[in-house]
Amino acid sequence: MFSFELLLNAIIFGVLIGCFYAAVSVGLSISFGLLDVPHIAHASFLVAGAYVTFLLGTYGWDPIVSGIAILVPFFVFGVVIYRIYHETFEKRGTDAGVRGIAFFFGVAFIVQVCLTLVFGLDQRLVEAPYTGNSLVLGDLRIPWRLIVAFAAALGLTVALMLYLSNTFQGRAIKAVAQDAWALRAVGANPVHIKQWAFGIATAVTGMAGALLIIVSPVEPSLDRVYIGRTFCVVVLAGLGSIGGTLAAGLILGIVETVVLTMFGASWAPAVAFGMLLFVLAIQPKGLFGR
Amino acid sequence: MKTNGRWFWIAAVLAIAVAFVAPLSIRTDYYFYLSFIVLQYVVLATAWNILGGYAGYVNFGTGAFFGVGAYASLVLIQAMGAPLLVQVVGGAIVSGLLGIGAGLLTLRLRGIFFSIATIAAAIVIETFIVNWRYVGGAAGVQILRPPVSGLFESYTHLMFFAMAALAVVSIAIARYVEISWIGRGLRAIRDSEVAAECSGVPTLRLKLLACALSGALMGAAGALLPFYANFVEPISTFSLNYSILALAMAVIGGMSHWSGPVVGAVLLAVGQQFAVVISAEFHLLLTGLLLVVFVVVAPDGIVGLLARLGRGAPR
Numbered sequence: 001m002f003s004f005e006l007l008l009n010a011i012i013f014g015v016l017i018g019c020f021y022a023a024v025s026v027g028l029s030i031s032f033g034l035l036d037v038p039h040i041a042h043a044s045f046l047v048a049g050a051y052v053t054f055l056l057g058t059y060g061w062d063p064i065v066s067g068i069a070i071l072v073p074f075f076v077f078g079v080v081i082y083r084i085y086h087e088t089f090e091k092r093g094t095d096a097g098v099r100g101i102a103f104f105f106g107v108a109f110i111v112q113v114c115l116t117l118v119f120g121l122d123q124r125l126v127e128a129p130y131t132g133n134s135l136v137l138g139d140l141r142i143p144w145r146l147i148v149a150f151a152a153a154l155g156l157t158v159a160l161m162l163y164l165s166n167t168f169q170g171r172a173i174k175a176v177a178q179d180a181w182a183l184r185a186v187g188a189n190p191v192h193i194k195q196w197a198f199g200i201a202t203a204v205t206g207m208a209g210a211l212l213i214i215v216s217p218v219e220p221s222l223d224r225v226y227i228g229r230t231f232c233v234v235v236l237a238g239l240g241s242i243g244g245t246l247a248a249g250l251i252l253g254i255v256e257t258v259v260l261t262m263f264g265a266s267w268a269p270a271v272a273f274g275m276l277l278f279v280l281a282i283q284p285k286g287l288f289g290r
Numbered sequence: 291m292k293t294n295g296r297w298f299w300i301a302a303v304l305a306i307a308v309a310f311v312a313p314l315s316i317r318t319d320y321y322f323y324l325s326f327i328v329l330q331y332v333v334l335a336t337a338w339n340i341l342g343g344y345a346g347y348v349n350f351g352t353g354a355f356f357g358v359g360a361y362a363s364l365v366l367i368q369a370m371g372a373p374l375l376v377q378v379v380g381g382a383i384v385s386g387l388l389g390i391g392a393g394l395l396t397l398r399l400r401g402i403f404f405s406i407a408t409i410a411a412a413i414v415i416e417t418f419i420v421n422w423r424y425v426g427g428a429a430g431v432q433i434l435r436p437p438v439s440g441l442f443e444s445y446t447h448l449m450f451f452a453m454a455a456l457a458v459v460s461i462a463i464a465r466y467v468e469i470s471w472i473g474r475g476l477r478a479i480r481d482s483e484v485a486a487e488c489s490g491v492p493t494l495r496l497k498l499l500a501c502a503l504s505g506a507l508m509g510a511a512g513a514l515l516p517f518y519a520n521f522v523e524p525i526s527t528f529s530l531n532y533s534i535l536a537l538a539m540a541v542i543g544g545m546s547h548w549s550g551p552v553v554g555a556v557l558l559a560v561g562q563q564f565a566v567v568i569s570a571e572f573h574l575l576l577t578g579l580l581l582v583v584f585v586v587v588a589p590d591g592i593v594g595l596l597a598r599l600g601r602g603a604p605r
Binding site: 032038040084088097098099101102103105106107109110113114116117224225227228231235266267269270273274276277280281284 | 342343346347348350395396399401402403405406407409410411413414416417418420421428480530534537538541545571574575577578579581582585586589
């Protein structure tokens with residue numbers, strides 16, 4: 001029943017999927033990891049991105065093109081959401097914990113219900129030249145949709161990594177995570193930087209949503225599973241570590257595929273959440289934590 | 291405080307008495323089904339508030355505690371045909387233990403991690419149940435109610451009375467927690483955990499106690515589900531909707547007083563019965579919008595607004 005070939009297969013698929021997991025989590029790594037925003041709605045924004053891609057797909061847009069087109073509106077959306085969050089919770093200071101979390105939980109819920117109202121409960125997918133067929137390598141069949149998503153995900157994650165470490169704005173975002181007061185002392189406004197960063201995080205999440213609908217069909221309640229996957233990756237990586245996100249995504253991808261191959265698909269939802277609980281219990285700082 | 295307390299207990303006894311005699315005068319079973327649901331949410335919101343409102347730890351796993359209670363009760367029925375009271379106690383104990391477990395695992399971490407861990411626990415447990423044949427797996431299982439005996443003429447009336455009694459017990463426990471040293475400790479934790487710890491508040495023990503109480507009450511509410519619905523299946527039993535509703539009811543009603551979750555639960559659950567006529571999604575959307583609006587504009591909830599009105603001048 002269990003063979004070396006099967007394991008090899010699982011690992012290859014795990015790496016492809018893992019990179020994709022890193023891409024869908026990298027926005028959360030910024031908003032939650034670096035900015036300390038309790039962003040429960042991240043996965044809902046992701047699914048919303050997937051549905052916008054679907055909508056553009058009905059006009060014949062290629063999902064990757066849609067993913068790029070999504071960046072700007074999602075950036076604006078992220079800025080608005082952060083602005084509301086900042087004005088009502090961060091600024092008042094008191095008791096931001098419970099109410100901030102409740103706020104994002106409510107936003108996530110509204111997004112999910114709106115998607116249900118507009119698109120219904122059916123599964124949706126996109127058509128593109130690469131969604132139908134597979135790359136055949138000997139006994140191995142790898143769907144092109146996974147390869148395209150893998151390449152785009154890798155590109156997205158690496159680009160974001162370079163942006164954060166090599167540009168002035170990127171370093172400012174990292175600085176705001178380390179010491180917002182010191183930033184204020186050198187004459188920069190941490191709120192503006194956080195707003196910008198949250199916008200970037202949301203834009204990237206929207207684009208990752210385009211990859212999501214390339215990889216698998218989407219339904220409005222999909223955000224629940226991705227809460228687990230994204231938080232698992234971000235916590236496992238260590239808060240705010242973008243490079244760690246890539247490693248953690250690969251680990252989750254491989255573990256999940258191996259478990260699926262060995263135990264069957266009905267255990268799928270528990271893998272990411274189980275790993276998350278395990279990491280929280282054993283090593284809450286993650287692999288590359290600050 | 292003393293006279294206040296006396297009135298509370300008189301009202302509690304009256305409420306139980308009314309629930310007991312109601313079947314004699316009201317003949318439509320529909321009202322009992324409806325009241326059962328409303329009271330169930332009173333229990334869930336009140337239980338949620340013990341941890342969320344007083345201690346400031348947001349539990350997203352209401353569905354998990356509720357579901358674990360339901361399934362514990364189901365196992366008791368399947369294994370030994372346990373009577374209702376044993377089911378409720380069993381469900382409460384198992385969910386209480388789950389609360390302690392979740393607490394031990396995550397309460398040393400920042401609040402948001404506790405929230406995430408409770409969602410995680412909900413889904414991990416749900417997956418186990420889906421893969422567990424004995425309790426019906428993903429398809430669920432049908433239960434036959436035993437013939438009703440004793441004081442009630444139908445099982446619907448008995449279930450309604452049980453939930454009403456549980457609601458009164460939950461409110462009494464929440465009120466006790468609120469006005470006793472436990473509540474003072476929990477509020478200290480919410481305001482500043484470090485400061486509380488430094489002043490000698492046994493933070494971990496208090497949080498575990500709150501987790502256990504909150505979980506046990508949710509589990510007790512879930513334990514009534516098998517005989518109420520005659521059918522238990524994992525997807526709707528562990529639904530995230532329980533989590534959002536319990537949270538929304540407590541936030542909208544007001545988190546700082548025991549009456550807040552009760553007001554919120556009654557309003558939203560009764561509203562649900564009307565809104566469902568339009569569509570179930572419409573009610574969920576309304577709940578989500580109300581939650582966000584209240585959290586932004588009126589963080590003290592309805593009870594907070596009323597209190598401010600009562601005091602006259604706004605602060």
